[in-house]
Amino acid sequence: MRIFIANLMLAFLWALMTGEFTVGSLGVGFVFGYVLLWFIQPLIGKSVYFAKMIQIISFLIFFIKELIVANLRVAWHVVTPSSFFKPGIVAVPLEEQSDLEATLLANVLTLTPGSFSVDISADRRTLYVHVMDVDDPEETRWELKEQYEKRLLEVLR
Amino acid sequence: MPAAINEIIACVFILAGTAFSLVAAVGIVRMPDLFTRMQAAAKTGTLGVGCTILAVAIYYADPGVATLAALVILFLFLTNPIAAHMIARAGYFAGVPIWEHTVVDELKGQYDKQTHTLKASDGTGALSDPDASGPGPQPPASEP
Numbered sequence: 001m002r003i004f005i006a007n008l009m010l011a012f013l014w015a016l017m018t019g020e021f022t023v024g025s026l027g028v029g030f031v032f033g034y035v036l037l038w039f040i041q042p043l044i045g046k047s048v049y050f051a052k053m054i055q056i057i058s059f060l061i062f063f064i065k066e067l068i069v070a071n072l073r074v075a076w077h078v079v080t081p082s083s084f085f086k087p088g089i090v091a092v093p094l095e096e097q098s099d100l101e102a103t104l105l106a107n108v109l110t111l112t113p114g115s116f117s118v119d120i121s122a123d124r125r126t127l128y129v130h131v132m133d134v135d136d137p138e139e140t141r142w143e144l145k146e147q148y149e150k151r152l153l154e155v156l157r
Numbered sequence: 158m159p160a161a162i163n164e165i166i167a168c169v170f171i172l173a174g175t176a177f178s179l180v181a182a183v184g185i186v187r188m189p190d191l192f193t194r195m196q197a198a199a200k201t202g203t204l205g206v207g208c209t210i211l212a213v214a215i216y217y218a219d220p221g222v223a224t225l226a227a228l229v230i231l232f233l234f235l236t237n238p239i240a241a242h243m244i245a246r247a248g249y250f251a252g253v254p255i256w257e258h259t260v261v262d263e264l265k266g267q268y269d270k271q272t273h274t275l276k277a278s279d280g281t282g283a284l285s286d287p288d289a290s291g292p293g294p295q296p297p298a299s300e301p
Contacts, residue, residue: 088261110238122274130192
């Protein structure tokens with residue numbers, strides 16, 4: 001966290017130095033700050049920050065890609081006759097996780113292709129997900145767990 | 158001219174945003190039941206509005222506007238799915254019929270109708286048999 005704040009400060013510094021306080025200059029400053037901090041790692045001690053940052057960015061890219069695919073798929077479902085899909089509600093068993101993690105997982109599932117969180121059980125161990133195309137409930141369950149839960153928990157922990 | 162490039166990118170995003178919003182609207186009309194409707198509305202609605210806000214940020218290319226737009230997009234992505242999820246949950250309680258071509262419904266019989274609490278699915282991923290719930294609460298989906 002301390003390194004993240006340092007990185008933000010470096011971004012601000014870069015923006016002030018270049019004399020233009022825009023989104024672009026802040027972004028460039030952040031990237032330069034990141035590289036700089038990475039170089040001086042032996043001085044400040046190793047930190048999970050560098051690996052985490054890459055994980056977060058790759059997850060965001062993955063999420064945006066999935067979001068666009070989801071939208072194109074919905075568009076496809078909307079224009080084709082509704083007899084082409086087989087919806088269903090499947091129960092997805094969850095790992096032990098906090099409220100924040102469960103909320104984020106439910107949100108991510110809602111926005112990604114074919115799945116839509118309906119409710120979570122009172123003990124937070126089962127998430128009920130409405131899925132657009134269920135060929136095999138077991139396979140769907142496994143796919144949701146592997147694809148989204150694992151990735152999200154990797155980023156958050 | 159850099160301004161022109163700005164405008165072209167903004168135009169593309171606005172067009173994409175309105176197209177997705179149109180898909181959401183048509184989806185609400187065309188989909189067969191509440192859950193499939195919410196699927197259409199939640200996903201395309203979120204990305205549609207997100208694209209439009211992004212277009213505004215790109216068009217004005219101003220840090221103030223961009224910060225505001227980033228916040229709007231952040232909260233949109235956090236709250237929109239929650240709203241959709243609340244509507245779907247409320248619909249399930251109200252007994253909105255689920256589409257007859259739905260393949261599986263593992264939520265059936267898992268709700269306690271008195272307390273509105275939800276049981277965990279029995280076993281790890283075992284398909285719960287709707288008849289096995291015994292004299293428990295009747296599944297709301299089967300009501301007329």
